[in-house]
Every structure is written in structure tokens, then in C-alpha cells.
Amino acid sequence: MPMKAPDSGRAIGAEFLGSGAVEESLYEADGPVLFTTTSKAGQQLLAYVADESVDGTWLILSACTPRVVDELKRGQIAVRDALTSSWMWLAFKGVDGSLTRAWSILPDEVPDGHLPAPGTPLLPEHEPVITARAKGESIVAGATPASVVAFVADSTRKAIKILLEWVLERPNEGRPPDELRTLYDLPVQRFAFNSFEVAFGSPSGTFDSEELRRAANLLQKGLAWASDDNEHPLSAVSDDERSAILHAALQLTPPSSGPICEVEISGTWMSGGPELLTRVARRRIRSELRRLQSEHVVRLVGRIGEVDRDNFTFILRGTDEGTQYRGVFEEEMLDDVVDYFAEDRRVAVVGVHRAGRLYVAVISADAKAEGE
Incomplete structure (x- = not known):
């Protein structure tokens, strides 16, 4: 609906708010949409164009400080929060450029569609890559349990x-390298207390890498599967990848008990839209992990495509079923594994397949291939 004068009768003298002249334009679209101006008393105001007509422009003005403006420019505060966090006024600016009428207002008196959507940053590049929002009856502003804060950040x-x-094929034991830590320890852009929400930005500098985008795509895939009520299995190129996706998605599901009932994940990494995770999603992931983690003895034939001498692992490729496996072997097997790799020989591997990995007990040249 179009903006109109409030019925509350809280009119003030428009001259109190100054001329409404643009001092610094913060965002433009065929003209300033969000800008700073100055009141008659010299106070800095934040002004937002809420509606326009042939007769003039409706402005929402709010008291602000240089710190608020700086936080807007850095993407640390959403536009709506900046406008509604202090005193607010509605003013009408005539076609001659002067403020002619003004009223004191509250945020809930602004009609729908005349304030920026919740969470909208000043610039598109400020959009968080991922936002985690924990929901629950006891999660409210001023009384959010510390466990909720820790869960949202750590998970x-x-x-x-x-x-x-998984993407970088690094072992998950030990202290991670600094460059890896920089990729996953995302900077916190802002907090919000509509339930409890943390918005994370992308790592700065050169670390916004292809590996990080691949990891984000896998995360989205896992969350979409977990939040779906269909019975189809999670698709992946290998059990190793499936296990990594499931373990990552499990981190973001609500704990089995406690104040968090739902977790909503959104952001630019969630290109398919927000995903809502419940305790049902957690049980679904755990069921799929149990299926993957069931231990069974296997005999496989294939070629060693890659060898990691430091971590005693290899990739077995060219198997009859077309699946590749990550093999973990004992140090005393290293020389044989390296020889088979260098000679590109087909090998027979016997071991235990558990948790998406092949724990090798015996490896030898494939007798059938040797006899050909």
C-alpha cells in the first residue's frame, strides 16, 4: 500500500529535521535511496526513501552516529536495523526539495514493503555467505543460553x-595449517536476536578459492538432502565424499535435546534458498551414517591412482563397479604400494571398508592381470 500520514497524531515541526538535503549518499538507484542528512540542531540523521509519488517523497529518518554509518559501509549492520534502532520519524519532502510535514513513528507503524527486508545489507557484496539461525521457545533477546551462541558459531x-x-584431501588429525584455518574460520559479520542468528562473511584476500566454493556446494547439497522428507539416498561420487557431506551437515542440525528446536541456514552459498533443519533431519543423517559406517570385509581389484606417502593413503581407481576408494595402509606396505603405483599395475586389495574408508590388510599384484 502507498505510504500515508500516520493516524497517531504525533506530528512534529518538520523544521526540526532540517532540510532533508543529501549529505552523503550511501546507496543509489536512479537517485539516492539511503543517505545521511543533518537536523536543525546539527545531529546526523539516516534517511531512507520509503515511497515516492508525483507530489513528493516519503522519507524515514532515524538518529544515527558516524559509527552506525561505518558499520553500514562495512556490512556489519543491516539497513533495517540501522533505521529502527533509534528514534524514527516519517517526513514528506515536497517537489521543491523541502520537508513540509513530519511525525514521530515506531517501526511497526511502517506499512509492509516500505522498510528494507530484515537482514538486507547496504551493498550486495555485504551479503553473508552463510547465516545460521537457531530457533527455540527459550531463545530470546537478553536470555539466549551461552550454549546456543557456542553451537551456532562452532557448528x-x-x-x-x-x-x-575432504576437498583438499587433508587428514583430519592434528593442528590444521594456517591457510586452511583461514578458509573455514569465517569472519562474523553480525549477530541478530530474531531467535539467535549469526551471519558469516567470506574470507578476505586470496582465500576465496575454488576449494572453498566446492566445499560450500557440498554443504548445500547435504543440507538440502537432510531437510527433504523424501527417502532417496544422498548422491555422491564416493562413500568418502558421502561421509564427509553427512558429517558436515550433522554439525548444523539441532541437538537431540536442549533449547534449539530448528536451525535455518541461508546466505549466498545456499543458492537454492534457505534450508530448515529439524531433529528429524538429525535422525535421518545419523541413520545414513550408520549405514555407511557398517563394517564389512571386501576384496577389490583396481589401479592405484594416487599415493600419499606422508599419511599412508592411496586412491584405488578402475574397479569393476567404477567406484574409487581411499585406502589406508600400514607403513610397512609403503614400498609395495609405491612400486605398484609407479608400475601402473593392477592390484588386488583385501581389507575392511568402514566409515567410507578402505583399511587395507593385504595388497598384491592381481594374479589374473599378471597371467594375461
Whole structure:
């Protein structure tokens, strides 16, 4: 609906708000949309164009400080929060450029569609890559349990870490390298208390890498599967990848007990839209992990495509079913594994397949291939 004068009768002298002249334009679209101006008393005001007509412009003005303006420019505060966090006025600016009428207002008196949507930053590049919002009856401003704050921050970091280690093929034991830590320890852009929400920005500098984008895509895939009520299995190129995706998604599901009932994940990494995770999603992920983690003895034939001498692992490719496996072997097997790799020989591997990994007990040249 179009903006109109409030019925509250809280009119003030428009001259109190100054001329409404633009001092610094913060965002433009065919003209300033969000800008700073100065009141008659010399106070800095934040002004937002809420509606326009042939007769003039409706402005929402709010008291602000240089710190608020700086936070807007850095993406640390949403535009709506900046406008509604202090005193607010509605003013009408005539076609001659002067403020002719003004009223004191409250945020809930502004008609729908005349304030920026919640969470909208000043600039598109300020959009958080991922936002985690924990929901629950006891999660309210001023009384949010510390466990909720810790869960939202830590679970997001752990989920990204799990998938980055998979993408980069790094072991998950020990202290991670600094460059890896920089990728998964995302900077916090802002907090919000509509339930409890943390918005994370992208790592700065050169670390916004292809590996990070791959990890984000895998995370989105896992969250979409977990939040779906269909019975189809999670698709992945291998059990290793499936296990990594499931463990990462599990981090962001609500704990089985406690104040968090739902977790909503959104942001630019969630290109398919926000994903809502419940305790049902947690049980679904755990069920799929149990299926993956069931231990069974296997015999496989294939070729060693890659060898990691430091971590005693290899990639077995060219198997009959077309699936590749990550093999973990004992140090005393290293020389044989390296020889088979260098000679590109087909090998027979016997071991235990558990948690998406092949723990090798015996490896030898494939007798059938040797006899050909």
C-alpha cells in the first residue's frame, strides 16, 4: 500500500529535521535511496526513501552516529536495523526539495514493503555467505543460553572444516595449517536476536578459492538432502565424499535435546534458498551414517591412482563397479604400494571398508592381470 500520514497524531515541526538535503549518499538507484542528512540542531540523521509519488517523497529518518554509518559501509549492520534502532520519524519532502510535514513513528507503524527486508545489507557484496539461525521457545533477546551462541558459531566452522579437509584431501588429525584455518574460520559479520542468528562473511584476500566454493556446494547439497522428507539416498561420487557431506551437515542440525528446536541456514552459498533443519533431519543423517559406517570385509581389484606417502593413503581407481576408494595402509606396505603405483599395475586389495574408508590388510599384484 502507498505510504500515508500516520493516524497517531504525533506530528512534529518538520523544521526540526532540517532540510532533508543529501549529505552523503550511501546507496543509489536512479537517485539516492539511503543517505545521511543533518537536523536543525546539527545531529546526523539516516534517511531512507520509503515511497515516492508525483507530489513528493516519503522519507524515514532515524538518529544515527558516524559509527552506525561505518558499520553500514562495512556490512556489519543491516539497513533495517540501522533505521529502527533509534528514534524514527516519517517526513514528506515536497517537489521543491523541502520537508513540509513530519511525525514521530515506531517501526511497526511502517506499512509492509516500505522498510528494507530484515537482514538486507547496504551493498550486495555485504551479503553473508552463510547465516545460521537457531530457533527455540527459550531463545530470546537478553536470555539466549551461552550454549546456543557456542553451537551456532562452532557448528558452522566445523561443518566447513570437515568439507574443506575432504576437498583438499587433508587428514583430519592434528593442528590444521594456517591457510586452511583461514578458509573455514569465517569472519562474523553480525549477530541478530530474531531467535539467535549469526551471519558469516567470506574470507578476505586470496582465500576465496575454488576449494572453498566446492566445499560450500557440498554443504548445500547435504543440507538440502537432510531437510527433504523424501527417502532417496544422498548422491555422491564416493562413500568418502558421502561421509564427509553427512558429517558436515550433522554439525548444523539441532541437538537431540536442549533449547534449539530448528536451525535455518541461508546466505549466498545456499543458492537454492534457505534450508530448515529439524531433529528429524538429525535422525535421518545419523541413520545414513550408520549405514555407511557398517563394517564389512571386501576384496577389490583396481589401479592405484594416487599415493600419499606422508599419511599412508592411496586412491584405488578402475574397479569393476567404477567406484574409487581411499585406502589406508600400514607403513610397512609403503614400498609395495609405491612400486605398484609407479608400475601402473593392477592390484588386488583385501581389507575392511568402514566409515567410507578402505583399511587395507593385504595388497598384491592381481594374479589374473599378471597371467594375461
